Amino acid sequence: MSGGKIISNGFSVYTNPMGGYVEFYTRGKFRRWKAKIKPPGPFWTHILFTWTLKDGLKVYINGTINNSDAVGDESQNYGDAYTDLVIGTGNSQFNGRYVTGAFDEFVIWERALSPMEIWLYYKAATGDDVVFPPTTESPTYIRTTTDAIGLQTVTSPSHPVLSNLSKDVASAEAAATMPVMSYLHSLPFSLPNKTIPQDSAHNLTQSLLNSVDEVMSSSVWKDDEEWTPVVSGLIDTVDKVMVHMVSKLQSNPDMPVTIGGKSYVADYSLTKIPQNYDLSAYRFPTQGKNYISVPGEAFAMQTQTTIVGLFYHNMHNYYKQISPLRTRINEAVEFKDYKIQVASYLISLKVEPSPALSINLSTEPLIRIVLTHQLSKEQQLQASNQSNKVFLYCAFLDYSSKEGVWSNKGCMRTGGNLSYSICVCNHLTNFAILMQVVPVELTKSHQVALSTITYVGCSISIFCLAITLVTFAVLSSVSTIRNQRYHIHANLSFAILVAQILLLISFRFEPGTMPCKVMAVLLHFFFLCAFAWMLVEGLHLYSMVVKVFGSEGSKHFYYYGIGWGSPLVICVVSMTSSLGSYGEVGNCWLSLQNGAIWAFVAPALFVIMVNIGILIAVTRIISRISAENYKVHGDANSVKLTAKAVAVLLPILGISWIFGVLAVNDHSLLFQYMFAAFNSLQGFFIFLFHCLLNSEVRAAFKHKTKVWSLTSSSIRNINVKPFNSDIMNGNKGGVSPTKMHTWDKSTNSANRIDLSAV
Numbered sequence: 001m002s003g004g005k006i007i008s009n010g011f012s013v014y015t016n017p018m019g020g021y022v023e024f025y026t027r028g029k030f031r032r033w034k035a036k037i038k039p040p041g042p043f044w045t046h047i048l049f050t051w052t053l054k055d056g057l058k059v060y061i062n063g064t065i066n067n068s069d070a071v072g073d074e075s076q077n078y079g080d081a082y083t084d085l086v087i088g089t090g091n092s093q094f095n096g097r098y099v100t101g102a103f104d105e106f107v108i109w110e111r112a113l114s115p116m117e118i119w120l121y122y123k124a125a126t127g128d129d130v131v132f133p134p135t136t137e138s139p140t141y142i143r144t145t146t147d148a149i150g151l152q153t154v155t156s157p158s159h160p161v162l163s164n165l166s167k168d169v170a171s172a173e174a175a176a177t178m179p180v181m182s183y184l185h186s187l188p189f190s191l192p193n194k195t196i197p198q199d200s201a202h203n204l205t206q207s208l209l210n211s212v213d214e215v216m217s218s219s220v221w222k223d224d225e226e227w228t229p230v231v232s233g234l235i236d237t238v239d240k241v242m243v244h245m246v247s248k249l250q251s252n253p254d255m256p257v258t259i260g261g262k263s264y265v266a267d268y269s270l271t272k273i274p275q276n277y278d279l280s281a282y283r284f285p286t287q288g289k290n291y292i293s294v295p296g297e298a299f300a301m302q303t304q305t306t307i308v309g310l311f312y313h314n315m316h317n318y319y320k321q322i323s324p325l326r327t328r329i330n331e332a333v334e335f336k337d338y339k340i341q342v343a344s345y346l347i348s349l350k351v352e353p354s355p356a357l358s359i360n361l362s363t364e365p366l367i368r369i370v371l372t373h374q375l376s377k378e379q380q381l382q383a384s385n386q387s388n389k390v391f392l393y394c395a396f397l398d399y400s401s402k403e404g405v406w407s408n409k410g411c412m413r414t415g416g417n418l419s420y421s422i423c424v425c426n427h428l429t430n431f432a433i434l435m436q437v438v439p440v441e442l443t444k445s446h447q448v449a450l451s452t453i454t455y456v457g458c459s460i461s462i463f464c465l466a467i468t469l470v471t472f473a474v475l476s477s478v479s480t481i482r483n484q485r486y487h488i489h490a491n492l493s494f495a496i497l498v499a500q501i502l503l504l505i506s507f508r509f510e511p512g513t514m515p516c517k518v519m520a521v522l523l524h525f526f527f528l529c530a531f532a533w534m535l536v537e538g539l540h541l542y543s544m545v546v547k548v549f550g551s552e553g554s555k556h557f558y559y560y561g562i563g564w565g566s567p568l569v570i571c572v573v574s575m576t577s578s579l580g581s582y583g584e585v586g587n588c589w590l591s592l593q594n595g596a597i598w599a600f601v602a603p604a605l606f607v608i609m610v611n612i613g614i615l616i617a618v619t620r621i622i623s624r625i626s627a628e629n630y631k632v633h634g635d636a637n638s639v640k641l642t643a644k645a646v647a648v649l650l651p652i653l654g655i656s657w658i659f660g661v662l663a664v665n666d667h668s669l670l671f672q673y674m675f676a677a678f679n680s681l682q683g684f685f686i687f688l689f690h691c692l693l694n695s696e697v698r699a700a701f702k703h704k705t706k707v708w709s710l711t712s713s714s715i716r717n718i719n720v721k722p723f724n725s726d727i728m729n730g731n732k733g734g735v736s737p738t739k740m741h742t743w744d745k746s747t748n749s750a751n752r753i754d755l756s757a758v
Contacts, residue, residue, distance in 0.1 A: 013047065015039060022059050024051045025075070033057035033072035064210055196248045201270065202259050208241055209263040216265070216314070231318040232397055232404025235346070235430060238266075238310065243350050246270040246306045269309040276301055284309030284349055289372050289420070292347050292431065295365040298355035308350040316342040316374060316432060324436070328407035329393055335438045340406070341379070343392065343435035344371035344421065349428050357426045361412045369394065369423040371433050381595070382437045383418050392416070393434040394423035406434060446669065450676050457680025458500045464687035465497040471691055471701075478700040484556065488540055489690055491563055492533035492652060496683050499526035506588040513583075520583035521575060524590060524600060528567035531607045534654035536563050538611040541649070545618050566603075574599035604657060611653040619646060651685035 012023040015037065024033045035057050039045045048060040056070035196204070212234065251257055251272045260269040269284055280296040290311065299305060319342035324332040332340055347369065357365055375383065383390045394411040397404040411431070415422035421433045472490045475481040502523050509516040536559045543555065574596065575582070581596030583589065590597045622645045650656060659675035691697050 011049070013049075015047075022047070022049050022057065024049070024057050024072075031072050032075040033069040035059045035067040035069045037061065037066055062207055063214060064207070194248065195250050196245065197250050198257065198259050201245055201249050202261065204245060205242070205259070205268060205270070206261065206263060208238065209265040209268070212238060213263065213265045216318075228319055228322060229403050231315065232399075235312070235315060235348075235397065236399055236404060239308070239348060239350060239430070242268070242270065242308045242310065243306070243352065246272060246308050247352070249306075251304065264313065265315075266313060267309075267311040269307070271307040271309075273301070273305040273307070275304050277305075279305075282307060282351075284347075285311055289370065290345055290347060291370055292349045293368045294349070294351065294355055294428075295368075298357055298365040299351075300353060300356055303353060306352045308348075310348040310430075312346040312348070315346045316344060319432075322406065322434070326405065327395075327434075328398060328405055328409065329395060329434070331391065331408075332393065332434075332436050335391075335436060338436055338438050340393075340434050340436045342432045343373045343375060343379070344433035345374060346430055346432045347371065348430040351428055354428070359426060361410070361424055361426060366424040366426055367428060369425065369431050370420065371423075371431070372420045373418065373433060373435070375435075379435070379437075383435070389438045389440055390418065391436040391438065392421055393436070394421065394425065395432060395434045396425070396427075397430040399429075404430075408434075446672075450672060453673070453676040454680050455504070457677060457684075458504055461681055461683025462497060462500055462504075465493045465500075465683040468493045468683075468687045468691045469497070471697065475697065475700045475704055478703060480696050481700050484559075485540065485544075487556075488533065488536055488559065488563075489652070489686070491560075492530065492537060493683065493686055495526055495529040495533050495563075496686070499523065499530055500680075500683065502526060509583075509588050511583055511586055511588065516583035516588040517579075518583075519588040520590065521571065523588065524574070524582070525567055525571045528570055528600065528603060529564060531604050531654060532567050533563045534652065535607045535610060537652040538607075538614040541618055541653075542614045545621055546614075570599060570603060608654060608657055611655060612658075615646065615649060615653055615655065618649070648689045651682055651689060654682075656682065 010025045014020045019038045021034055021036045033056050037059055046062050051057050058068040059066050249272050253274050256271055256273045258271045267285055279299050283291050283293040285291055322340040324336045324340055382388055393408050394413045395406045395408045398407040410427050411423055411425040413421055413423050472486055506519045509519055578596045581591035623642050626641050656678035659671050
């Protein structure tokens with residue numbers, strides 16, 4: 001070692017039928033790493049070892065790690081003094097530069113071979129020609145970047161390697177850069193046409209599934225729609241290899257023979273059942289919530305029967321974007337614009353000879369499949385959203401056209417919920433549950449009607465709110481209007497006015513554009529402000545009627561902080577965390593897909609619930625006061641007066657927005673119309689109840705008109721008495737049936753609730 005860089009290094013590989021080891025040397029500090037190895041048997045074997053200063057020496061046999069030495073030790077002997085490369089059998093100290101014994105042939109690579117390349121060499125070793133099918137597509141190459149050295153060795157002369165792979169470097173390079181699809185065509189190699197012992201079958205199955213895992217873990221694999229045929233082809237290949245393997249599995253004339261196990265790719269079971277064996281039923285896997293079962297009466301035991309079961313752990317992750325047009329599911333094609341995704345594990349069962357099953361799905365015997373759904377958080381949100389319809393299909397991979405296509409022919413979903421599905425089928429293959437989420441859409445006539453109501457209602461509200469603001473501004477010099485209640489009304493009216501103007505303008509922008517994103521942010525802010533001022537209306541009403549919190553001046557600062565400050569904070573936080581959720585899909589509003597909409601829904605629901613509580617408390621007090629008025633004045637209209645109070649308070653408290661929560665699907669069409677009408681006309685109701693029909697506003701306007709009249713007539717000598725709306729209304733004593741008084745303990749004076757607007 002010099003400055004962290006290896007000046008020279010060397011390695012030694014020794015092996016014989018009994019075992020061997022791999023050594024790695026570095027010069028400079030004279031260190032040695034050594035790991036023992038044991039070849040799996042008298043077969044073609046691939047030995048790969050890697051070394052880094054951090055991880056030490058690691059040795060892989062046929063793609064699976066076999067042994068390692070992470071520490072190493074100091075050594076003055078780092079190999080042959082004249083060569084760094086030593087390959088031999090360990091039988092003699094003179095075997096340093098040539099191959100004898102167990103090594104028939106070797107090829108040295110300066111990179112790691114991929115699992116597919118290992119299988120190609122294994123195929124060649126078993127005597128099969130390697131065929132690279134022609135392809136017109138641009139090839140996708142498998143590349144590896146591991147710093148490693150690989151040795152391909154044949155440890156038995158009974159399986160000669162074809163010369164076109166063992167001696168021709170060009171062929172080796174072709175294998176290294178072979179297209180994935182070509183690999184899938186060549187992978188189902190023919191195993192030797194002889195009986196396979198159980199241990200060998202188990203090892204071969206593990207090696208196959210480990211290689212599949214390596215292939216699927218490669219960086220070139222993606223989970224988009226273009227790669228689903230490749231994944232389906234790989235699944236078909238695994239099935240064919242396993243079926244061939246079980247057919248050659250060493251059998252027992254009296255008892256079934258079963259080998260099974262687990263790997264990262266799948267759980268598997270290979271079973272060979274002797275002729276005339278009494279098989280009551282078969283289930284795979286034997287335990288767990290996911291399984292596939294075949295009734296005993298479906299088995300024809302006149303001949304030997306083979307069964308292959310595979311339960312894939314991760315294959316469903318590669319089927320997230322399936323076009324309905326690329327399936328044979330007629331129900332899904334009706335909603336061709338909405339992608340399909342696999343919602344469960346994949347399970348496969350192959351029986352030879354095929355079991356005798358019912359053609360009719362309503363009679364037995366049938367295959368029974370139970371699969372739990374494996375949904376991401378986003379998929380769970382989509383499925384549980386009541387504004388979406390969820391379609392679940394029991395489907396299988398149909399290879400009748402040589403390319404795996406999802407179909408549901410001969411399968412039917414008979415039970416389950418959003419967590420699991422129960423299916424029955426009249427055939428065997430690879431099965432899974434497919435899910436298609438379709439948003440509920442109103443008919444064209446309802447869409448036009450709701451849009452018309454929104455446009456007309458918002459236009460009326462905008463006009464009425466503008467008049468309300470002008471009225472409050474003109475009458476601001478009158479003492480009865482110049483108080484905190486009308487300041488709150490004015491701020492609420494301004495927030496709703498701007499929000500509804502922006503809403504009408506936003507319909508003209510295209511989603512995904514910058515103007516649409518800006519409009520979405522502004523809409524979010526001003527609608528939050530509208531709800532914040534509705535909350536202020538509720539809090540002020542509570543402090544005036546139910547409980548005194550202090551003077552108006554002390555609350556002025558807090559009200560403005562709630563009305564304009566809290567929406568600003570929420571918008572800034574929302575924009576910082578998910579700016580991409582504004583104005584991207586559907587309209588210039590918050591995204592419904594990733595949960596960003598809760599930045600509006602959560603505060604709105606909070607305001608609605610608080611104001612409902614305040615409305616209930618105020619209504620109880622008004623009812624009690626009405627009952628007392630009846631005792632004192634004989635007024636029998638207490639129920640009518642309470643109803644008037646609720647009608648006056650609803651527009652400023654925003655309770656009508658609760659219809660938006662109820663209008664979540666096509667079964668609540670009435671609530672959608674109520675929501676569109678009441679909320680688009682919120683500004684109109686504010687103008688009607690709190691401006692046009694409000695006794696204080698009308699009295700103030702009369703007073704202002706009289707002042708203008710006197711001023712215009714230049715009558716200066718008339719003594720205009722201080723304005724008092726009660727005196728001008730003729731209420732010199734007692735309590736008007738339309739005005740309620742509560743006692744303000746902090747000011748020792750009466751607070752009046754004006755209900756004369758209705």
